[in-house]
Amino acid sequence: MSTKTLRKRISLVAVTALTAGLFSVVTAPVANANIAAQDTILGSAGELKVATGTNVTGSTTLIAGTTARSLGLIYKDPTTSTAQTATVIAGGALVLITGETTATAQAFTATAGTFGTPVGIGSAATAFSGADLEFGIGSTSVLVKGTNATAVAVRWAAPTTAGTYTLSAVRSTAAANFTTLARISSGSTFGNIVVTVVTAAASDAPSLPYSSCVTDTATGAQTSTADSTGTVQNGGSWYVKWALNNAYQSPVSTSGNIVATVSGDAYISIGNGSHAAGTGKTVVAFGTGAAESDYDALRITQATAGAPVTATVTITFNGTTVCTKTVSIRGVAASITISDVAAVDLSGSVTNQDWLSDPTGIGTGGSREGHYYVTLKDSAGNIVLPVSSGEFSMDPTTTTTTVTALAVNSNVATATSSTSSFSKSVGTFTCGPTAGSSDVKLRHTSSVTGVTITSSAFKARCADDPYTYTASFDKASYVQGEIATLSVKFLDSKGNPANSLDTPGASTMILPFLTLVTATGSATMLPNADGVKVYTMTVGTSVGLSAGTYTGVIDFPALTDVAAVKATPTYKITTGGDTTTNADVLKSIVALIASINKQIQALQKLILKR
Numbered sequence: 001m002s003t004k005t006l007r008k009r010i011s012l013v014a015v016t017a018l019t020a021g022l023f024s025v026v027t028a029p030v031a032n033a034n035i036a037a038q039d040t041i042l043g044s045a046g047e048l049k050v051a052t053g054t055n056v057t058g059s060t061t062l063i064a065g066t067t068a069r070s071l072g073l074i075y076k077d078p079t080t081s082t083a084q085t086a087t088v089i090a091g092g093a094l095v096l097i098t099g100e101t102t103a104t105a106q107a108f109t110a111t112a113g114t115f116g117t118p119v120g121i122g123s124a125a126t127a128f129s130g131a132d133l134e135f136g137i138g139s140t141s142v143l144v145k146g147t148n149a150t151a152v153a154v155r156w157a158a159p160t161t162a163g164t165y166t167l168s169a170v171r172s173t174a175a176a177n178f179t180t181l182a183r184i185s186s187g188s189t190f191g192n193i194v195v196t197v198v199t200a201a202a203s204d205a206p207s208l209p210y211s212s213c214v215t216d217t218a219t220g221a222q223t224s225t226a227d228s229t230g231t232v233q234n235g236g237s238w239y240v241k242w243a244l245n246n247a248y249q250s251p252v253s254t255s256g257n258i259v260a261t262v263s264g265d266a267y268i269s270i271g272n273g274s275h276a277a278g279t280g281k282t283v284v285a286f287g288t289g290a291a292e293s294d295y296d297a298l299r300i301t302q303a304t305a306g307a308p309v310t311a312t313v314t315i316t317f318n319g320t321t322v323c324t325k326t327v328s329i330r331g332v333a334a335s336i337t338i339s340d341v342a343a344v345d346l347s348g349s350v351t352n353q354d355w356l357s358d359p360t361g362i363g364t365g366g367s368r369e370g371h372y373y374v375t376l377k378d379s380a381g382n383i384v385l386p387v388s389s390g391e392f393s394m395d396p397t398t399t400t401t402t403v404t405a406l407a408v409n410s411n412v413a414t415a416t417s418s419t420s421s422f423s424k425s426v427g428t429f430t431c432g433p434t435a436g437s438s439d440v441k442l443r444h445t446s447s448v449t450g451v452t453i454t455s456s457a458f459k460a461r462c463a464d465d466p467y468t469y470t471a472s473f474d475k476a477s478y479v480q481g482e483i484a485t486l487s488v489k490f491l492d493s494k495g496n497p498a499n500s501l502d503t504p505g506a507s508t509m510i511l512p513f514l515t516l517v518t519a520t521g522s523a524t525m526l527p528n529a530d531g532v533k534v535y536t537m538t539v540g541t542s543v544g545l546s547a548g549t550y551t552g553v554i555d556f557p558a559l560t561d562v563a564a565v566k567a568t569p570t571y572k573i574t575t576g577g578d579t580t581t582n583a584d585v586l587k588s589i590v591a592l593i594a595s596i597n598k599q600i601q602a603l604q605k606l607i608l609k610r
Contacts, residue, residue, distance in 0.1 A: 046081070046190050047080040047081070047098065047099060047190075047191070048080060048081070048084070048096060048097075048098055048169045048190060048191025048193070049080055049096070049097045049098070049099075050070060050073070050076050050084075050086060050094050050095065050096060050097070050193070051069055051070045051094070051095035051096075051097055051153075052070060052073060052076050069095060070088075070092070070093060070094045070095050071089075071092045071093040071094075072088050072089030072090075072091070072092020072093065072158070073086065073087075073088055073092065073094065074087040074088060074089065074198070075087035080191070081190065081191060081192075082189060082190070082191060082192040083192065084191065084192060084193040084194070085193065085194050085195075085196070086193055086194075086195045086196070087195070087196045087197075087198060088158050088195060088196075088197055088198075089158075089197075089198065089199070090158065090159065090160050090161065090162055090197050090198065090199050091157075091158060091159075091160045092157075092158050092197075093155055093156060093157045093158060094155070094156050094158065094167070094193075094195070095153060095154070095155050095156075096108060096152075096153065096154050096155075096156060096167070096169065096191075097121070097152075097153045098151060098152050098153075098169065098171075098191075099121075099151050102150070102173055103149065103150055103171040103172065103173055104145070104146075104149060104150075104172070104173055104178075105143065105144065105145045105146075105149055105171065105172050105178045105179075105187070106143075106144050106149050106152055106169065106170065106171045106172075107141065107142065107143045107144070107169070107170045107171075107178075107181060107184040107187065108141065108142050108144075108154055108156070108167065108168070108169055108170075109136070109140065109141040109167070109168045109170070109184075110140045110141070110156060110165060110166070110167045110168075111140070111165045111166045112140065112159045112161075112163075112165045113140065113156055113157050113158050113159050113165060114138065114139040114140065114156070114157050115135070115139050115140070115141070115142040115154055115155070115156050115157075116154060116155035116156075116157070117129075117133070117154075118133070118142060118144050118152050118153065118154040119152070119153050119154075120144075120146075120149065120150075120151065120152060121151040121152065121153055128144050128146065128149070131145065131146075132144065132145045132146035132149070133145070134180060134181055136181045141181055141184075142154065142181075143180065143181045143184065145178075145179070158195065158197050159197055161197070162197050162198055162199050163196075163197055164194060164195070164196050164197070165194075165195045165197060166192065166193070166194055166195070167191075167192070167193040167195060168189055168191065168192050168193075169189070169190055169191035169192075170184050170187040170188065170189050170190070171187055171188055171190055172184075172186060172187035172188065174186070204246050204252055204253055204254045205246060205247075205252070206244040206245070206246065206252055206289070206317055206320075206322065207245060207246050207247040208244075208322060210245040210246070210247070211242065211243055211244045211245045211322070212225045212242065212243050213240065213241070213242040213243075213315070213322060213323035213325070214226060214227050214228070214240070214241055214242075215227045215228045215238060215239070215240055215241075215325050215327055216228050216238075216239045216240075216241055216273075217230040217231075217232055217236070217237075217238065217239070218239070219237075219239065219273055219274045220273050220274055221241075221272075221273055221291070221292060221296075222241040222242075222243055222273070222291060222296070222297075227325075231328075231330065231416045232327070232328070232329045232330065233329075233330050233384060233385055234302070234306060234308075234329070234330055234331050234332045234378070234384060234446075234448065234449075235302070235305075235448055236329060237277065237299050237300060237301050237329075238299075238300040238311075238327040238329065239273055239297050239298065239299055239300070240297065240298040240300070240313055240315065240323065240325050240327075241273055241296060241297040241298075242289055242296055242297070242315065242322065242323055243289075243290060243291035243296060244288065244289035244290055244317060244322065245290070251288065251290030251291060251293075252288045252289060252290050253288055253290070254288065255286055255287050255288050256286070256287075256288070256289070256317050256318040257284065257285075257286060257316075257317070257318055257319070258270065258284070258285045258286070258287055258289055258295050258315065258316070258317055259282070259283070259284050259315070259316045260282070260283050260298050260313055260314065260315045260316075261281060261282045261313065261314050262281050262282075262300065262311050262312065262313045262314075263281075263311060263312045263313075264309050264310055264311035264312065265302065265303045265304050265307060265309045265311075266281070266300050266301065266302060266303050266309050266311035266329070267279055267280060267281065267300075267301050267302075267303050268280070268281065268282075268283055268298055268299065268300050268301075268313060269283060269298070269299045269301075270283040270285045270295055270297070270298055270299075271294070271295065271297060271299065272292075272293070272294055272295070272296060272297060273296065273297035275297075275299060276299075277299060277301040278299065278301065281303075283298070289317050289322070298313055298315065300313060300327060300329070301329070302329050302331075305449070306331055306332035306449050306451065307331050307332075307379070308328070308329065308330055308331030308378045308379060308380040308382055309328065309329050309331075310326065310327070310328045311326070311327055311328075311329075312324065312325070312326040313325055313326075313327075328382070330378050330380075330382045330383075330384045330416075331378035331379055331380065331382070331384070332378060332384070332446055332448070332449050332451055333376040333377065333378060333384050333386070333444055333446060333451075333453060334377065334378050334379040334453060335376070335377050335379075335453065335455075336374060336375070336376060336442055336443075336444055336453060336454070336455035337374070337375040337377065337455070338372055338373070338374060338427070338442065338455050338456075338458045339372065339373045339375070339424075340355075340356060340372055340373050341371065341372040341458055341459070341460065341529055342355050342371040342372065342499070342500045342501055342529055343461040343462065343463050343497070343498075343499040343500045343501070343527075343529045343530070343531065344371055344428075344429060344430075344431045344460070344461070344462055344463075344499055344501060345431065345462075345463075345464065345465065345499045345501055345502060346431050346432070346433055346434070346435060346462055346463065346464050346499075347431065347432065347433045348430065348431065349371070349405075349407075349428045349429060349430040349431065350501055350502075351369035351370055351371065351428060351501065352369065352501040352502075352526065353367070353368070353369040354524050354526055355369075355370075355371065355500060355501060355526060356368070356369070356370060356373065356421075356426065358370075358421050358426060367409070367411065368409060368411055368426045369409070369426070370409050370426035370427055370428045371427060371428050371429055371460075371501075372426075372427045372428075372429075372458075373421075373424040373425070373426060373427070374392070374408060374413075374424060374425040374426070374427045374442065374455075375413075375423065375424045375425075376413070376425075376444060382416070383413075383416045383417075383418060383423050384416075385412070385413050385414065385416065386408075386412045386413060386425060386444065387412075387446075387447045387448070388410070388412060388447070389407070389408040389409060389410045389411075389412050389425070390447070391444050391445055391446065391447055392406075392407070392408040392425070392427070392442060392443065392444055393406070393442075393443050393445070394406035394407075394440065394441070394442065394443070395440070395441035395442070395443050395454055397441075398438065398439065398440040398441045398457065399440075400432075400438040400440075401432045401434065402431065402432050402434060402435075402436040402437065402438045402462055403429050403430070403431060403432070403437075403438040403440050403460045403462065404430050404431070404432050405429065405430040406427060406428070406429050406430075406440060406442050406460075407427065407428050407429075407430075408425050408426065408427045408428075408442075409425065409426040409427070409428070411426070412425040413425045427442065429460045431462035432462065434462070435462055435463045435464060435492065435494060435496040436461070436462060437459050437460060437461035437462065438459070438460055439457040439458070439459055439460075440457065440458065440459075440460045441454050441455050441456070441457050441458075442454070442455045443455075461497075461499075461529060462499070463492050463496045463497055463498055463499040463531065464492035464493055464494065464496070464498065464499065465492060465498060465499065465502040466490035466491070466492065466498040466499075466502060466503075466504040466527065466531075466556075466559060467490075467491060467492050467493040467498065467559065467562075467563055467564065468490075468491050468559065468563060468564040468565070469488055469489060469490045469491065469504065469554075469556060469559060469564055469567060470488070470489050470491075470567055471486060471487070471488045471489075471552075471554045471567035471569045472486070472487055472489075472569055473485065473486055473487075473569055473571050474486075474487070475571075476571065476572060477571070477572040477573070477574070478539040478571065478572070478573050478574075479539065479573070479574050479575075479576040480539055480540040480544075480545055480573065480574070480575050480576050481538070481539060481540060481576070482538075482539045483517075483536060483537070483538060483539070484514055484536075484537050484538070484539055484571070485534060485535070485536055485537075486511075486534070486535045486536075486537065486554075486569070487532055487533075487534050487535075488527075488532065488533045488534075488535070488554060488567070489531055489532050490504055490527045490531045490532070490533070491531065493563075496531075497527075497530050497531030497532070498527055498531040499527075499531070500526050500527050500528055500529050500531070501526065502526075503523065503524055503525060503526055504525070504527070504533075504556045504558060504559055505523055505556055505557065505558030505559065506521050506522065506523040506525075506556075506557070506558070507520055507521055507525075507554065507555060507556045507557075508521065508553075508555045508557075509521075509535075509552065509553070509554050509555070510552055510553040511537065511550075511552040512550045512552070513539065513540060513541055513545040513546070513550065513573055514537040514538070514539060514552070514571075515537055515538045515540070515541055516535060516536075516537045517536040517537055517538060518534075518535050518536045518537075520535060539573055540573075544575075545573060545575065547573060547574045547575050548572070548573065549570060549571070549572045550570070550571060550572075550573065551568050551569070551570045551571075552567075552568065552569050552570075552571070553566055553567075553568055554566060554567040554568075554569070555567075
């Protein structure tokens with residue numbers, strides 16, 4: 001039997017947990033709970049371990065250290081000394097590992113089967129050779145000598161005949177008494193493993209706790225026992241891949257009926273993970289369903305080109321459901337959303353990375369400076385990704401002398417999560433020499449389908465740099481503990497609201513009894529799209545306040561040194577208690593007396609008439 005055939009027949013897919021959507025049909029042997037007890041950790045002095053790491057690939061390559069693999073291992077007890085037991089598929093292999101710190105020679109013997117060339121385990125796996133190595137008759141025993149024989153890994157190939165066999169490990173620190181296999185009886189036995197070799201034919205029905213069924217976005221063989229977390233864009237394919245194993249964790253070798261169906265607006269096809277798209281909603285095949293077989297994967301595609309779809313597939317083997325998975329494929333872009341639009345400088349399209357606060361180059365391969373965000377979604381509201389910036393253009397009917405062009409940064413959106421800024425592309429617009437605004441529209445033409453969509457009109461405003469400014473509070477009077485809002489409006493030299501890409505520079509603010517919540521003084525601060533910067537502050541300080549009317553001073557030196565005037569907004573603050581003054585009381589008394597006098601005069605006139 002060839003190595004390739006052997007791998008297909010006995011390669012293992014060790015699943016540590018039942019994959020979602022997979023239902024058990026055969027009860028797993030309880031003893032298998034111990035199969036990972038020793039993992040692949042190097043043994044300590046006096047231990048003989050069996051590599052029990054993940055056997056997804058069924059690799060027979062002897063790799064030292066923590067990456068060693070056994071092949072066809074069904075059961076391994078947790079012990080590491082002279083009373084070990086293991087169960088392996090006929091024709092499989094065990095990788096034995098020792099971690100001696102004092103032994104200068106070690107020997108391994110078996111009642112059947114053959115040993116491969118041992119390797120010393122250090123910084124690299126180095127094969128023993130020459131005087132450091134001696135094989136016994138039929139390779140059922142091997143002696144490792146030399147100074148690097150303190151940590152050894154060796155592969156033992158199990159017989160192809162079912163039965164019970166014994167493996168032993170012997171060591172010695174007395175080199176003179178341990179020079180040949182004939183003299184290993186002078187050493188000390190530190191490991192014995194009673195190995196039961198069984199045939200896969202004992203039970204060939206699928207045992208789904210030892211099988212896997214996962215979603216994948218890529219073609220080819222199954223490479224993981226976990227569902228993919230990726231997304232599939234319009235025109236792409238989902239794959240559901242399975243590997244059916246029997247109770248010995250060996251691939252099922254008896255063929256059966258594999259039937260798959262799909263719900264939703266989708267088509268399916270069955271094959272080996274690299275097959276053509278289907279044209280129907282039910283497929284039937286006859287095979288084993290084992291990994292690397294002709295029928296171990298389902299391909300899911302859109303039934304209607306460009307339409308988003310959510311599809312659920314159900315797969316059965318000889319009438320028993322082995323897998324149910326739900327996947328979604330995004331449709332062609334159906335809407336464009338524009339957000340975070342800036343006001344741009346005159347006669348150009350100067351950008352500032354601080355406007356969008358978009359990390360430069362992270363996940364996109366380059367700069368992401370721009371004036372607004374662009375988000376594409378399909379008809380179901382899923383975020384979809386453009387192929388390139390070349391798919392975007394300005395709606396020519398909205399071009400004006402004020403806004404002459406729209407464009408999108410070449411580093412387009414790369415993420416489909418709405419919480420990531422990279423789910424949005426970054427756009428720019430170009431201004432003419434005159435301040436003003438235009439209602440413009442952005443178009444997207446799919447390079448796949450040729451379909452063109454247009455955004456709703458959005459206002460793109462053009463203005464010159466900040467030149468002067470004014471400042472005002474949202475209220476004339478505040479009570480201690482309230483929140484005050486100060487708005488600073490920046491104007492260009494023509495009196496238009498300034499653009500939001502040129503900073504007015506650092507500032508200083510003197511505001512008695514007001515404590516800023518938002519930071520101030522930043523030299524990189526930018527006004528919003530309306531030329532306004534809003535500051536928030538609390539009324540009162542930690543040491544209290546004195547009620548009264550105050551005037552603040554707002555200074556942007558880069559502007560006041562040229563043409564601007566410092567802003568001096570006035571505001572009134574109170575403690576919130578009784579604010580009545582003596583003058584207020586006296587005024588009230590005078591008013592009361594005047595009212596009484598009027599009433600007396602009116603009464604006198606009434607009496608005289610009678």
